[in-house]
Amino acid sequence: MAKKFEQYCPVAHALELVGERWSLLIVRELLKGPKRYTDLADALPRIGTNVLAARLKELEACEVVVKRRLPPPTPAQVYELTPYGVALRPVVRELARWGLHSLPAPTEEDNLVPGWLPDAMETFFAPVAPDGSFEFRIGDELAALVDGEVVAGSVEDPDVLLEASPAAFYYLFVERRWDGVDVEGNRELLEQLLDAAAPVEDPLVV
Amino acid sequence: MAKKFEQYCPVAHALELVGERWSLLIVRELLKGPKRYTDLADALPRIGTNVLAARLKELEACEVVVKRRLPPPTPAQVYELTPYGVALRPVVRELARWGLHSLPAPTEEDNLVPGWLPDAMETFFAPVAPDGSFEFRIGDELAALVDGEVVAGSVEDPDVLLEASPAAFYYLFVERRWDGVDVEGNRELLEQLLDAAAPVEDPLVV
DNA sequence: CCGCATCCCCAAAGATACTG
DNA sequence: CAGTATCTTTGGGGATGCGG
Secondary structure, X not given: OOOOOOOOOHHHHHHHHHOOOOHHHHHHHHOOOOEEHHHHHHHOOOXXXXXXXXXXXXXXXXXXXXXXXXXOOOXXXXXXXXXXXXXXXXXXXHHHHHHHOOOOOOOOOOOOOOOHHHHHHHHHHHHHOOOOEEEEEEOOEEXXXXXXXXXXXXXXXXXXXXXXXXXXXXXXXXXXOOOOOEEEEOHHXXXXXXXXXXXXXXXXXX | OOOOOOOOOHHHHHHHHHOOOOHHHHHHHHOOOOEEHHHHHHHOOOOOHHHHHHHHHXXXXXXXXXXXXXXXXXXXXXXXXXXXXHOOHHHHHHHHHHHHOOOOOXXXXXXXXXXXXXXXXXXXXXHHOOOOEEEEEEOOEEEEEEOOEEEOOOOOOOOEEEEEOHHXXXXXXXXXXXXXXXXXXXHHHHHHHHHHHOOOOOHHHO
């Protein structure tokens, strides 16, 4: 936590708090909700237990994370973001939007994390979604978006029903290629959603 | 550049490209414009020349930065962001907005970098500024904002003229305390600008 | 000078084993 | 389950060297 950069600059300061390796990935995990130590270790495959412990202590020290003990029914302790930690969501979101541009399409070997689809919808679509209801079925994941709100399960009679493999979904989203994509309902509304999220040219034209 | 995180995740991928120590600070520097090697080294006090060289190579490899040779008048080579590198601006901006909340007020010893004020206006005010013209005189820095555009020098007959020390400006901006702040002109417009940038409660209520 | 490459030293990361 | 302890290896920080 010592001043590594020796600059009076909010960016340098932020990076002193959450710029270490793994820190922002821990935050990304905890943005999905409180998690136990072992669950964090499982979600961050190669982290190494000592590093995880160290990072969590640092994040506690700068009040990004708090350790909390759950009430007796299941007396486990969980790590949880503070409000200041939750405020990192825009940072993580912009990193995701930027990173997606140079991320190759998912292959069969890429083991996508369960729950990635609602997470992705929250990150990419929810902030910019037009009114309307969308249901996405990607691989074995299912998620929906209703008037800008992500809902976990299915939705009745959605305006748009999209079905695709993860790879086809990637190409649709990143390159606007419709091969392998099944759309039922209001396709224009879907295009409107894609254009709003618009990672196809948007960030590169800043 | 090897896969350190072994996850198919845009955030992890982004951090593999620009998550190393110093990388985002180099980007922050280059967002102000192309810079020579030595100028970068000067702007990043404790970086160490080997690390700077290594980071620049990595950033070149992932097409965030390009090395360019200036034409004969001054035959120097400069480093410059690619469009993909410039697309990191939202990431740096959100980091700055987040970091500011736990950054203490500047003291006398904090040697602010020349040009910090237009930079700060670009980061915090320009994206959200209402129409109107503002001139800020903070310490020995001077910058203005006209209809959301930052202009380096002075502006004639601004709607708002603000004068303060760096510390007073900090307290005004972060905690909305007006001690030591001189305002001439449309104070309501200034409050509107501050509320739009609003780091006082905005990110903490996300 | 400017733009690095090399060398040395130490701090931190990775891997594994072990404990309350 | 939630870490600590230990060991090895990688990488950063700082100084110096060196060609253009």
